[in-house]
Amino acid sequence: MSTQQDYDCVVIGAGVQGSCTAYQLVKQNKKTLLLEQFILPHTRGSSHGQTRIIRKAYEQDFYTRMMEECYRQWTQLEKDAGVQLFRQTGLLVMGPENHGDYQLFKDTLQKNKVPTVILTRDNFKQHIPNVILAEGDGALVDVTAGVLFADRALKAVQGQFQKLGGVIRDNERVMEIKPGSVVKVTTSKGVYRARSVVITAGPWTNRLLAHTGFQLPLEVVKINVCYWREKTPGTYDVKQRFPCFLLTEGAETKEHIYGLPSNEYPGLVKICYHMGAKTDPDYRDLQTDKSDIDILKRYVARCMPGLIPEPAVVESCMYTLTPDRHFVLDYHPNYSNIIIGAGFSGHGFKFGPVIGKLLCELSLGEVPSFDLSPFRIGRFQSKTKSAL
Numbered sequence: 001m002s003t004q005q006d007y008d009c010v011v012i013g014a015g016v017q018g019s020c021t022a023y024q025l026v027k028q029n030k031k032t033l034l035l036e037q038f039i040l041p042h043t044r045g046s047s048h049g050q051t052r053i054i055r056k057a058y059e060q061d062f063y064t065r066m067m068e069e070c071y072r073q074w075t076q077l078e079k080d081a082g083v084q085l086f087r088q089t090g091l092l093v094m095g096p097e098n099h100g101d102y103q104l105f106k107d108t109l110q111k112n113k114v115p116t117v118i119l120t121r122d123n124f125k126q127h128i129p130n131v132i133l134a135e136g137d138g139a140l141v142d143v144t145a146g147v148l149f150a151d152r153a154l155k156a157v158q159g160q161f162q163k164l165g166g167v168i169r170d171n172e173r174v175m176e177i178k179p180g181s182v183v184k185v186t187t188s189k190g191v192y193r194a195r196s197v198v199i200t201a202g203p204w205t206n207r208l209l210a211h212t213g214f215q216l217p218l219e220v221v222k223i224n225v226c227y228w229r230e231k232t233p234g235t236y237d238v239k240q241r242f243p244c245f246l247l248t249e250g251a252e253t254k255e256h257i258y259g260l261p262s263n264e265y266p267g268l269v270k271i272c273y274h275m276g277a278k279t280d281p282d283y284r285d286l287q288t289d290k291s292d293i294d295i296l297k298r299y300v301a302r303c304m305p306g307l308i309p310e311p312a313v314v315e316s317c318m319y320t321l322t323p324d325r326h327f328v329l330d331y332h333p334n335y336s337n338i339i340i341g342a343g344f345s346g347h348g349f350k351f352g353p354v355i356g357k358l359l360c361e362l363s364l365g366e367v368p369s370f371d372l373s374p375f376r377i378g379r380f381q382s383k384t385k386s387a388l
């Protein structure tokens with residue numbers, strides 16, 4: 001065991017949220033340690049894979065407003081790290097016209113003056129010939145949206161953090177957190193003391209919170225990340241300007257179905273179901289439920305005539321869901337120097353830079369730059385548990 005070391009802040013978990021938080025802290029000249037249980041890079045959490053959707057289209061204003069700053073910060077990171085992290089493709093949103101989520105997306109985009117194109121049935125066929133728009137569905141494009149190169153982004157943030165003197169220790173699992181005015185963090189390899197601790201442990205959040213006598217109402221699900229082969233290579237390619245897309249609800253489902261253009265694997269289009277089966281993060285691969293894939297097969301057969309309706313590649317990822325699908329960004333209810341960033345509910349990657357900034361502000365006791373009321377733990381009331 002190494003000797004005890006002191007830090008201004010220890011961040012637990014080097015996924016996108018922990019890495020962005022650590023980077024913000026070191027930018028504020030804080031002596032920061034980022035701990036990760038696995039050897040980096042790894043594919044066991046929620047932040048791996050080449051691509052994620054970035055978009056301003058949301059059902060709620062507060063996300064659309066936060067995205068303004070996210071775009072600015074991702075662009076800044078591209079400059080600082082000298083890598084391309086974003087490719088604009090637009091996001092095609094489809095769903096039953098004039099009601100439900102589709103209408104919420106439309107209202108939010110219009111209210112926030114986000115560049116948007118509303119497609120009529122005729123120009124849909126013309127612009128997006130290889131997708132079938134269901135009877136009664138509307139379609140619009142959030143022009144600002146696109147693909148974030150996720151693995152590359154994570155590497156860039158971690159690299160910038162280290163460049164400014166931040167310390168990453170991977171292959172080092174946090175075993176115990178002892179709250180106090182100075183928090184003691186015991187890992188598989190050492191003991192650290194910090195003025196504040198940020199817990200960004202993704203699907204393992206409740207495992208860590210158990211050391212502090214507290215549990216959040218989180219549910220971890222496994223997502224089958226499916227890639228579908230083009231019948232004619234190039235039909236849905238990013239180079240042909242095929243957009244990311246999101247179907248709010250359809251004949252197959254009330255959950256969202258979403259996709260990204262063929263890009264990381266030539267000739268393969270990523271299309272996933274926005275829900276999965278419950279899993280234990282340490283035994284993710286033992287969860288073999290494939291009902292989401294069955295839903296997707298039916299959808300692809302009906303609406304994506306240029307794809308073979310059988311996935312060619314299936315990878316795994318996890319969502320950590322809150323009951324309302326909004327994030328948790330807050331102080332620990334009993335210890336103001338333990339900060340929690342969790343429950344990103346399958347849509348947190350694009351917000352990484354702003355989440356990092358907010359968690360950094362909370363850990364420094366500063367006033368957060370955005371209204372955090374949608375993200376407060378207090379909203380769960382009776383659903384939070386004392387684990388003592």
Ligand SMILES: Cc1cc2nc3c(=O)[nH]c(=O)nc-3n(C[C@H](O)[C@H](O)[C@H](O)COP(=O)(O)OP(=O)(O)OC[C@H]3O[C@@H](n4cnc5c(N)ncnc54)[C@H](O)[C@@H]3O)c2cc1C
Nearest residue numbers: 013015016017037045046047053174202317344348349350
């Ligand atoms: C299939 C899929 C598609 C998605 N699509 C999108 C999208 O299009 N757009 C978007 O914005 N978002 C998307 N998301 C969501 C986004 O990827 C997640 O919200 C985000 O990656 C969550 O990051 P995190 O840092 O909270 O968690 P994680 O990436 O899981 O990081 C937590 C880290 O903590 C570490 N850890 C846990 N316990 C310990 C411990 N005891 N000691 C040390 N380390 C520990 C873990 O090993 C892990 O590395 C998607 C997610 C999935 C799964």
Ligand SMILES: O=C(O)[C@@H]1CCCCN1
Nearest residue numbers: 053256258274346347348
């Ligand atoms: O965050 C996103 O943009 C995507 C949209 C659909 C569900 C999964 N996540």
